[in-house]
Amino acid sequence: MVPVSFVKVEGLGNDFILLDRRARSRAELDEEVSWAQAHAARLCDRRTGIGADGILLVGPGLAGGVASMIVVNFDGSRPEMCGNGLRCVAAFVAAQLPTSGPTREATVVIDTDAGPRRCQVSEADDGAITVSVEMGAAKLLGTQAPRAGVGREFVGVSLGNPHAVCFVGDDEDPETLARALGPAVERDPAYQPDKTNVEFARVSAPQAIELWVWERGVGITEACGTGACATAVAAARAGRVACDLPVAVALPGGTLLITVPSDPAAEVVMRGPCRQVFAGVFADPSPSSSS
Structure with missing residues (x-):
């Protein structure tokens, strides 16, 4: 079995298994999406899996963003957008940006299936993360x-x-x-x-x-x-x-x-919290998967 690294994240209890795939090519990312759709129900099961509402694949930027987000629901379907998931991805990516000194603010653009979304990530003194997202015109x-x-x-x-x-x-x-x-x-x-x-x-x-x-x-x-x-x-x-x-x-x-x-x-603007819950590794039986 191949070990696969993941991060469990949540926004107001809407929780996800985040897989960092920014080093993948577009073709490799497409394969990862198909894999996630096939295994979502097993991984997201709250008794026999990690437990989540869905899977977030963080890929390379596709349309000018610093990264991209692909969402796979519990049932394997692929929604165009997920607001809570987007806040989680923005915070995850912003935390890894190079900085020239201490900062509690970062702006990142995340490419989604509904288009690029600008996100303002803020960290409070107690470490709590809040993200404001320009969600596009409704x-x-x-x-x-x-x-x-x-x-x-x-x-x-x-x-x-x-x-x-x-x-x-x-x-x-x-x-x-x-x-x-x-x-x-x-x-x-x-x-x-x-x-x-x-x-x-x-x-x-x-x-x-x-x-x-x-x-x-x-x-x-x-x-x-x-x-x-x-x-x-x-x-x-x-x-x-x-x-x-x-x-x-x-x-x-x-x-x-x-x-x-x-x-x-x-643009409609959404503001709310998110956090990383824990990180871990699960054993994937698919021989084509990698960590």
């Missing part, structure tokens, strides 16, 4: 009432990946709805062939949203960065929250601050 995709939503309306939003956002009443529980309706809405014919992430949200106070997300290819997660952005965008465009001011989006794992610009063509 696109509203219209409102639909999928059959699986049992009469509810969902606002379509794209942050490079698809989201269907449903705002619930004050007397309804977003978690219950996400667990009950999320799986079917994800796969509803209205969202084929790519399926969709599904958000159930409630505006709980001015500039504050409570959110539960059923992630495409994963299920319920502790946090979803692009889901928080999509929900804040849907709320802002409907006048539920204000533009150009941070919106506190409370997820099961913690809170992200999302700023939606009044200009629809401008």
Whole structure:
């Protein structure tokens, strides 16, 4: 068996197995992606594997970035973007940049399947890492009432990946709805062939949203960065929250601050924490793998 080095990282409990593949060629990276897709369920299993929501492959920069990020979900699918994963990758890469002296700030551009993303990495006195990410301009995709939503309306939003956002009443529980309706809405014919992430949200106070997300290819997660952005965008465009001011989006794992610009063509900004949990080595039975 071949030993494979990894780093376990997380952002608000949305956790990943990070594999540093920056020394690989593009062809080798493509092979690594196929390998990760084949083994994701085994590696991410929380009882018999390392345990994670997905795998982050950090490759060489492809479009001017210092590195690239490829995400593989628990089920082996490849989403276009992952906000929490991106913060983790940015912090990982920034920590290894050469510096001329002590610094607690770094700016890195990470290439993703949704395009390059500029990330500002900050380290506090206690070592806590916070990353602000320019997530790109959001696109509203219209409102639909999928059959699986049992009469509810969902606002379509794209942050490079698809989201269907449903705002619930004050007397309804977003978690219950996400667990009950999320799986079917994800796969509803209205969202084929790519399926969709599904958000159930409630505006709980001015500039504050409570959110539960059923992630495409994963299920319920502790946090979803692009889901928080999509929900804040849907709320802002409907006048539920204000533009150009941070919106506190409370997820099961913690809170992200999302700023939606009044200009629809401008970048949505996400700010939140991330950390490295531990590093390790696992034994891979595939003879073609390397550490």
